[in-house]
Amino acid sequence: xxxxxxYRAEDQGIADEGPITETVNEEVEAKREWREDxxxxxxxxxxxxxxGERPRREFHxxxxxxxxxxFVSQQQDEEIVLLLxxxxxxxxxxxxxxxxxxxxxxxxxxxxxxxxxxxxxxxVGKMTWYLMTWAFxxxxxxxxxxxxxxxxxxxxxxxxxxxxxxxxxxxxxxxHIEEPVMVxxxxxxxxxxYGNIVVQTAGEVSTLDCIASPMxxxxxxxxxxxxEELEKRREKGE
Amino acid sequence: xxxNNAVNLIKGLAAGGPWIFVKWMFVVGLFVYLMFALIIVxxxxxxxxxxxxxxxxxxxxxxxxxxxxTIFVLIMAIVLL
Numbered sequence: 613x614x615x616x617x618x619y620r621a622e623d624q625g626i627a628d629e630g631p632i633t634e635t636v637n638e639e640v641e642a643k644r645e646w647r648e649d650x651x652x653x654x655x656x657x658x659x660x661x662x663x664g665e666r667p668r669r670e671f672h673x674x675x676x677x678x679x680x681x682x683f684v685s686q687q688q689d690e691e692i693v694l695l696l697x698x699x700x701x702x703x704x705x706x707x708x709x710x711x712x713x714x715x716x717x718x719x720x721x722x723x724x725x726x727x728x729x730x731x732x733x734x735x736v737g738k739m740t741w742y743l744m745t746w747a748f749x750x751x752x753x754x755x756x757x758x759x760x761x762x763x764x765x766x767x768x769x770x771x772x773x774x775x776x777x778x779x780x781x782x783x784x785x786x787x788h789i790e791e792p793v794m795v796x797x798x799x800x801x802x803x804x805x806y807g808n809i810v811v812q813t814a815g816e817v818s819t820l821d822c823i824a825s826p827m828x829x830x831x832x833x834x835x836x837x838x839x840e841e842l843e844k845r846r847e848k849g850e
Numbered sequence: 851x852x853x854n855n856a857v858n859l860i861k862g863l864a865a866g867g868p869w870i871f872v873k874w875m876f877v878v879g880l881f882v883y884l885m886f887a888l889i890i891v892x893x894x895x896x897x898x899x900x901x902x903x904x905x906x907x908x909x910x911x912x913x914x915x916x917x918x919x920t921i922f923v924l925i926m927a928i929v930l931l
Contacts (some may be wrong), residue, residue: 645893673904682902695901730869732930736876739923743883743916747890750912757905758897771900779900 656765657694659837663830672700673757675826683762683769684781694763694834698824699806703756710749719743751776761809761822763835766842770820782820784841786812787846790809794828811835873931880924887920 660666660677667678676695683692717738720726728732755773764768769783789811796807807828811820825831894913898906 684900733869733872736923736927736931739878739926740880740883743920743923746916746919747886750890750916754894754897754909757903757909758900760901773897776889812891 635666652689652691652765656691659834660693663834663837665830665834671826673697674699683760683771685769685783686764687766690764690766692762692764693838694761694831696761696763696822696825696831697759699804699826700756700757701800701804701806702824703752707833708754710745711754713745713748714742720808761820761825763831763838765838768820768835770822784811784820785822786835786842788814789815789835789839792835793834796828809835869931873927876927876931877924880920880927882922884917884920887917891917 656678664678667680669676669679673695674697677693679692679695681692681695684727686692691719721734729737754776758771759773760769760771762771767785768784768789769781772780772782774780790813792809792811794807794809801807801824804826805828806824809822809825809828811822811830812818813820822828822831878883891913894909
């Protein structure tokens with residue numbers, strides 16, 4: 613084959629067998645991966661369905677079944693089955709405090725204790741106070757919103773923001789967990805149906821905690837089912 | 851700064867009355883607070899990488915807005931007081 617013919621042949625995609633075989637292999641690989649993905653999705657959906665659940669988002673995102681969201685360190689064949697945060701009712705304390713902080717300057721002004729303070733100082737002082745109130749509420753919201761407990765088809769991930777500077781990410785494979793336990797104590801947790809979930813692990817990290825999770829019984833049920841399914845698959849050698 | 855300059859500065863501040871001290875306390879305090887606001891912005895960015903959630907943009911906006919307002923209040927403290 614001359615050079616000109618070779619170029620023409622390449623244009624038509626028949627230059628030699630190497631690239632074609634490679635393309636075919638890539639397609640087969642892609643289809644295989646796709647099937648595996650579908651398998652995982654089906655497994656997750658089956659477990660959720662068996663537990664009497666459906667994809668849904670409740671409690672302002674504190675209880676999210678099959679959320680279709682991505683998280684840091686997510687693997688390719690991994691899907692989030694449950695995304696949990698603390699029940700929104702636990703935020704009531706700091707919300708009330710923030711509201712109190714908002715009205716406090718007006719209250720003190722009404723008492724007349726700042727009559728000797730020049731107006732411009734009062735203005736800047738109030739602005740600073742409101743800024744600090746904002747920061748306080750914002751930080752509390754961030755702590756709640758980003759402290760999450762994820763149950764995927766492979767593992768459990770606990771992301772805790774201790775404060776603005778400290779983040780602790782713990783994850784444990786579903787194969788390495790012991791029986792998960794739920795603890796529901798007190799008036800509030802019974803009324804609003806939230807509780808702590810404690811997962812004992814066989815690994816270095818002894819326990820994973822999800823504090824004040826909504827619908828804890830359902831969560832424990834789903835974790836158990838996922839763990840069983842994983843065990844079954846391992847026994848089958850899949 | 852030699853001792854004469856320091857004395858002059860203190861005399862100047864004293865001439866301004868007690869409110870000049872309050873002003874500079876505000877300015878220094880707000881400057882420190884500005885650093886804190888910057889940390890919040892950075893932390894919101896890091897937190898956003900944790901999970902791709904529906905409030906990520908709102909959180910980012912909230913952090914930047916807080917930072918912007920802190921700069922505004924700092925400027926107000928310098929200019930107004």
